[in-house]
Amino acid sequence: MQFVPIKVDIARPLAAGVDIVAATRELLAGLARQPWGQVSPSIYETGRLVTLAPWLIGHAERLRYLLDSQRPDGGWGAPGGYALVPTLSATEALLATLRGIAAGRQPAVGRADLASAADRGLRVLHRWLRADRLSIPDTPAVDLIIPALVASINQQLDEVRESPLTGLDAWRGEARLGIPKRMDSSHLDRIRQALIAGARAPEKLLHAWEVAGNPPHGATGIHPASPGTVGASPAATAAWLGGTGLVGSSHSVHQALAYLETVARQLGGPVPCAVPITVFERGWVLSGLARAGVPLAPPPELVSSLAVAIGPAGTPAGPGLPADADTTSVALHALVQLGTTLAPESLWGYEMTPYFCTWPGEDGISVTTNAHVLDAFGAYLTTVPDVAGRYQAAVVQLSAWLVEQQLASGEWGDRWHASPYYATACCVLALDQFGCGPSASASVARAIEWVLATQRSDGSWGRWTGTVEETAYAMHILLAPAGLTERRHIAAAAIRGYTYLQETAGRQDDPPLWHDKDLYCPSAIVRAATLAALHLAQSRPDLMTSRA
Structure with missing residues (x-):
């Protein structure tokens, strides 16, 4: 199948008293008209794109989506353990954005709101991870994603101690996030060491390639699949592009950039976890x-x-x-x-x-x-x-x-x-x-x-x-x-x-x-x-x- 850059609209909801035959006809027409799929935005994936691709169209809208979707308790996402991964991702993305603003790499639009949301995210994460009351659901790559995001947040908190950020004064001390009990970074460490040594990336890792760190580009033999995606994931594709340094004019790089731009336009900035599906x-x-x-x-x-x-x-x-x-x-x-x-x-x-x-x-x-x-x-x-x-x-x-x-x-x-x-x-x-x-x-x-x-x-x-x-x-x-x-x-x-x-x-x-x-x-x-x-x-x- 040939995929073309199109505007993908989420299927309209059913109306009460729906005509099932007509609604089915409309639904099937939508499948043909929107071949990439109709999927809701992901807090996790949107947060990763904020960090990995602040240059991509829709960056301001992605930040607004993260701010608007934060819960009153400071977390993001569904109840219980389902909140941990999106809250880690959103908080890390806001910290990365604040560091970019401080360094002059990004405009200081809404800086106070970003700092407040990041602070509330850090507080709830610190409380959850210290109490260890969350039952972590069996979602894809969770044993890699959580250690990777915790390490990234802690690294950014180390930078806050050296170069303070307004609104994050409470994090200038020694407070850091821990990894949940019954989980450690050993699996992630082994994967990263193998990739650095030149091992070929396992196919099932590609969907979460953003956790891989920075292996030497080309050593892993990764090439985007048509229509330019790595692992059918915007975050994984952005991480792969970051490894290329966006240098040169290879067909793969252009395809990946076009894929990301198409996905970013689908929902007006926020992105889903997997597309096309x-x-x-x-x-x-x-x-x-x-x-x-x-x-x-x-x-x-x-x-x-x-x-x-x-x-x-x-x-x-x-x-x-x-x-x-x-x-x-x-x-x-x-x-x-x-x-x-x-x-x-x-x-x-x-x-x-x-x-x-x-x-x-x-x-x-x-x-x-x-x-x-x-x-x-x-x-x-x-x-x-x-x-x-x-x-x-x-x-x-x-x-x-x-x-x-x-x-x-x-x-x-x-x-x-x-x-x-x-x-x-x-x-x-x-x-x-x-x-x-x-x-x-x-x-x-x-x-x-x-x-x-x-x-x-x-x-x-x-x-x-x-x-x-x-x-x-x-x-x-x-x-x-x-x-x-x-x-x-x-x-x-x-x-x-x-x-x-x-x-x-x-x-x-x-x-x-x-x-x-x-x-x-x-x-x-x-x-x-x-x-x-x-x-x-x-x-x-x-x-x-x-x-x-």
């Missing part, structure tokens, strides 16, 4: 809509782009990222549902027995990746039953493994999403449709009971507060399993959830719940999940009659 976005949208039975006629290029993307190792979520079993499985599942069946041979490269890894060398295990592999294998067997053998054995194995991962309370958790409702929906849908034996059915029933027990008084569901996205996943859990919705208490909960979606969709922002270097919201995917949930409810005349 073409295959990821298209796969999740098309698979989710088709599975729910939403009438859709996707533009042929959307379907063909998924088929073309799948190679011997599968497909990455977007250019610059490594291929992974999760995106590959969802793309394959979408294709089968849309009438294009490809053999899922590429997924065998991720088999670990009894589960599948997201990519080779993954630190951790994902239940949603394995649920999606079960979807891909199950759908393939349904379409091409003569190939049973190894595929059928994997379906049995994955069914049993997913059941074993279910928590005693009935839900699943996962490393790619902050909400258990997403993980539980992925597992329930896969087990209900392709799971084997009574244990799969019993597992689905336990998950439904958990959903019923956690519905909020307003009809919503959510980890921290009720949200449209999480309510949509809960509706999928209640409505997708065959033959269960007839139970009166399930139908009553589904009606309350449907009413909440009808009254709320489009009237509240979708909070970032998806894991990257910090949390993000893939708005087109969330919109598709919401449309699918509404369609599932509207396809049940008994529910609509009861609601009336």
